[in-house]
Amino acid sequence: MIFNPPALQMTNLRKTYRGRVTALRGVSLTVQEGDFFALLGPNGAGKSTAIGIISSLVLKTAGEIKIFGVDVDKEFSQAKSLIGVVPQEINFNQFETVNDIILNQAGYYGIDRPDAQKRAEKILKQTQLWDRRDEISRNLSGGMKRRLMISRALIHEPRLLILDEPTAGVDIEVRRSMWKFLTDLNKSGTTIILTTHYLEEAESLCRNIAIIDKGEIVENTSMQLLLRKLGAESFIFDCTSSISTLSKLGDHQIRKLDDHRFEVTVNQGENLNTVFEELSKSGIKIQSMRNKSNRLEELFLGLVAESA
Amino acid sequence: MQSLKKTQWIGLKTIIRKEITRFSRIWMQTLLPPAITMSLYFILFSTILGPRIGEMAGFDYIQFIAPGIIMMSVITNSYSNVVSSFFGAKFQRHIEEILVAPVSNEIILLGYVVGGVCRGIAIGFLVTLVALFFTDLSIHSYTVTFAVVLLTSTLFSLCGFLNAVFARSFDDISIVPTFILAPMTYLGGVFYSVDLLPSFWYQVSLFNPILYMVNAFRYGMLGHSDINVTYALLAIVTFVVLLTIICLDILKRGTGLRT
Numbered sequence: 014m015i016f017n018p019p020a021l022q023m024t025n026l027r028k029t030y031r032g033r034v035t036a037l038r039g040v041s042l043t044v045q046e047g048d049f050f051a052l053l054g055p056n057g058a059g060k061s062t063a064i065g066i067i068s069s070l071v072l073k074t075a076g077e078i079k080i081f082g083v084d085v086d087k088e089f090s091q092a093k094s095l096i097g098v099v100p101q102e103i104n105f106n107q108f109e110t111v112n113d114i115i116l117n118q119a120g121y122y123g124i125d126r127p128d129a130q131k132r133a134e135k136i137l138k139q140t141q142l143w144d145r146r147d148e149i150s151r152n153l154s155g156g157m158k159r160r161l162m163i164s165r166a167l168i169h170e171p172r173l174l175i176l177d178e179p180t181a182g183v184d185i186e187v188r189r190s191m192w193k194f195l196t197d198l199n200k201s202g203t204t205i206i207l208t209t210h211y212l213e214e215a216e217s218l219c220r221n222i223a224i225i226d227k228g229e230i231v232e233n234t235s236m237q238l239l240l241r242k243l244g245a246e247s248f249i250f251d252c253t254s255s256i257s258t259l260s261k262l263g264d265h266q267i268r269k270l271d272d273h274r275f276e277v278t279v280n281q282g283e284n285l286n287t288v289f290e291e292l293s294k295s296g297i298k299i300q301s302m303r304n305k306s307n308r309l310e311e312l313f314l315g316l317v318a319e320s321a
Numbered sequence: 322m323q324s325l326k327k328t329q330w331i332g333l334k335t336i337i338r339k340e341i342t343r344f345s346r347i348w349m350q351t352l353l354p355p356a357i358t359m360s361l362y363f364i365l366f367s368t369i370l371g372p373r374i375g376e377m378a379g380f381d382y383i384q385f386i387a388p389g390i391i392m393m394s395v396i397t398n399s400y401s402n403v404v405s406s407f408f409g410a411k412f413q414r415h416i417e418e419i420l421v422a423p424v425s426n427e428i429i430l431l432g433y434v435v436g437g438v439c440r441g442i443a444i445g446f447l448v449t450l451v452a453l454f455f456t457d458l459s460i461h462s463y464t465v466t467f468a469v470v471l472l473t474s475t476l477f478s479l480c481g482f483l484n485a486v487f488a489r490s491f492d493d494i495s496i497v498p499t500f501i502l503a504p505m506t507y508l509g510g511v512f513y514s515v516d517l518l519p520s521f522w523y524q525v526s527l528f529n530p531i532l533y534m535v536n537a538f539r540y541g542m543l544g545h546s547d548i549n550v551t552y553a554l555l556a557i558v559t560f561v562v563l564l565t566i567i568c569l570d571i572l573k574r575g576t577g578l579r580t
Contacts, residue, residue, distance in 0.1 A: 030580065068421045071580050090325055090423035098421050104414035113342075114418075120335025121422035123328025165418070 018082030020046045020173045020204035021067070026076035028062050028228075036062040038228040039076070044206055044221070046081070046172075049199045051215035051236070052208045054225035060208040061101060063225070064177050068098040080173060094122060097171030099162045101178045107151035111142055111161055114150060115168055122169035132168055140164045140194065156187035163194070174198070175206045180214060192218060216240070246304065247278045248285070253298045263287030332424040333432050340436025344402055344443075351402070351440065352447065355394045359448045362390050367455040378514045378545050387452045388539040389511030392473065394448045396506060396531065397498065399441030399474040403433050403481030404494045411485065416578065426572035430482065430565070437478030438471065445470055458542060465550060466541030472557045473534045479564040486568075486577040505531045515547045530560060 021044040028037040036059045044050045054060045065071030067078055069085070078085040078092075085092040105114045112133060119129030137143040140160040145153065150161060159179060166174060176195075180188040188211075196218060199205050209215055215222060215236070222239055224232040232239065252273050259267060259275065265288055268276040277288055292299060344351040366374075367383040377385040410416035419429055452458055460466050480497075488494045509531030515523055526532050533553035540546035546553070572578070 065580070069579070070417055070420055072575050090328065090425070093421065093423040094328075096421075100417065102414065104417050106410070106415040107413060113339075117335055117339055118418055118422070120338075121332050121419055121424050123331045123423065125331055 017046050018079065019043045020048065020081055021206065022077075022079040022082075023063070023067075024077040024079075026063065026066060026078065027074045028059075028066060028071065029074045036228050037066075037073075037076075040225065040228070040230055042223055042230060042233065044173075044204065046204055047199075047202060048204055048221055049196075049219045050204075050206045051219035051222040052206060052225060053212070053215055053222060054208075058225045059228040060225055061177055062228075064098065064100075064175055064206075064208065067175060068096060069093065094169060095172050097166035097169065097174045099166045099174070099176040099179050101181065103158050103162070105150055105158075105161065105165065107149075109150055110147050111137065111150055111153070112146040114161065115165055118165045119168045124169060129168070132170075133164075136164045136167055156183045159183055159187070159191065163191070167198075171203070173204045173206070177208050178210060179207065180209065180211060188214070247276055248302055248304060249274060249276050250292075250302050251300045252292075253300050254296070256297060259295065259297065262291040328423055329425055329428050332419075332422070333428045333435075336419070336424075336429065336432025337435045337439070340402070340406060340433065341439055343406060344436070344440045351398075352443065355398055355444050356447045356451055359390055359394055360451050363387075363452060363455040378516070378547075380543060380545065381456065383456045384458070384543070385514075385539075386512055387456055387458060388542045389509075389535045391445050391448045391452065392469075392535050392538045393506050393511050395441040395445040395470055395474050396477045396534070397502065398444040399437040399477040400481040400484075400498060400502060402440040403437040403478045404485045404488070404498075406436065407433055407482055407485035408488050408491070408494050411488075411578070412491075420578060426569055430479075430568050430572060433482055434475055434478040437481060438474040441474030441477070442470060445474075460542055461544035462541050464541075465537060465554075468554065469534060469538045469541055469557070472554070472561055473538070476534075476557060476561050476564065479561065479568055482568055483564065483571070486571055488577075505529055510535045510547060530556065533557060 021042070023040055023042040026037050026040040026042075027035075029035045040059070040063060042052075042063075052060050052063070062071055066073045066076075067080075067085070069089070080092045080095045083092040083095065109117070115133040115137065116126065116129050119132060120126070124132065133146075134143065137146055140163060142157060142160055142164060145157065150158070153161060163176070163179065166176075179195075180191055183191070192214070195205060195207075199218075207215065207219060219236055221235050222232070223230050249270070252275075255272050256269060256275055257272060259269070261267065262277065265277050265279070265283075268278075270276055277285075279285060279288075289299075363383065366386060370382075372382075374382045376382065407416070410419075449458065484494060484497050508526065509529050510526070515526050515532065518526060527548075533548060533556045536546040536548050537550050537553035537557070540550045540553075
């Protein structure tokens, strides 16, 4: 049997900054190869510190990190070659062209120019930046800048890609196209770790999740199991006729959103059959129905509140 | 996986190429101003003041100060290239591109220093060309001349690197050149022979490292130096070694770069 080391293995990671602020209090985390993993947490929880330590921009106080079994402290060069990092803030040279940024990054990873140029063409075409390759980077739009950061992080074909809030501040269209790109990348074998504030993003993309708060992991499980923990689920109904006379649907309390829309909360063990039956009796036709998308948000807030 | 040496070599070439491209791209800010400033010195001292001052250490005044002016431009440009480039990379945070990559600290330092040396030598060459319009220059010792230019630009590139690592604002990168480097250069025997100084100020001048560089370079070009050239070369080498050790230690600790 072949043993595959995890893509990331953090053991008892601690970080105390000089001002005596403790950002990480013994975080241990394992991300398996091929996973699409979400690292969630409120502002100041320690997500960016953890990513900073993995990418060597932050010096750890204690602990151990292995990337595909390679110890970051002992074999730093090999370990770094396995990781690609997309930071939260724009951090490329605003006076260089898109192509130069990518080629320079390839050079820092020991990729010679002819090979780097071929890779740059491939990745920039994938991220739809090839036509802008000679553009000075500061002239790019916000979405393009994000895509440039992803292209740069992928130029050395890392086996583990870490993205710190990659879709922060980009519009829905760009966000959706980035989601598709990342999903395809994960399917092709790249392990992805994502931190995000968009819980919908984590729910849509990730298979496993860890929630970090005040420098500690408060939850580490699969997305499916985590969502199952929810005691109740909310649905929003869009109706073709007015619901002004509606006050209750069987045993379910409803919350009217407007004259044609209402929200129903279904507790664990209950079903929606009675809701449909009552609506039929009242002659109200349903145009559409959808999950309320903040399920994870509710759970997240619950977990963070528990750890407070 | 390719060898570590090849990775580092390509990393080094990339940093050097990026640095040379940077100062060449903005030649109006980097190459032209020193050439113009130094031309003004030459005009001033060759036609207006020089003839009134007369000879210095047996040479025409303009001939005497030409090596000092060349060295002054090498010093300031090596320094400012590294300090502005490295601090700019820190300020815009694109230094992180190198810090997350498998580039060793030695290669990072060497890459930036070579960039500074290239600009220092390029400016030195330009100023020498300008000087030739005003005076005759010959080279007394090619070995000493090139050794001094190379070592001095290396030393001040290292100084620039050190300044950039500790700087937190653009003010911090202008304090050293304005308040330390400029006075030391002007009082480092560029425009006069230290033999002219009273005993006390002569002794004080011996603590100024730039005096050794200017005089060693002057020896290389004119065959004249106010101080022992061997001591001067040894002093420069010692400073280069010392600063290299300090810079590498700082990079290892991550001071100013990694939190």
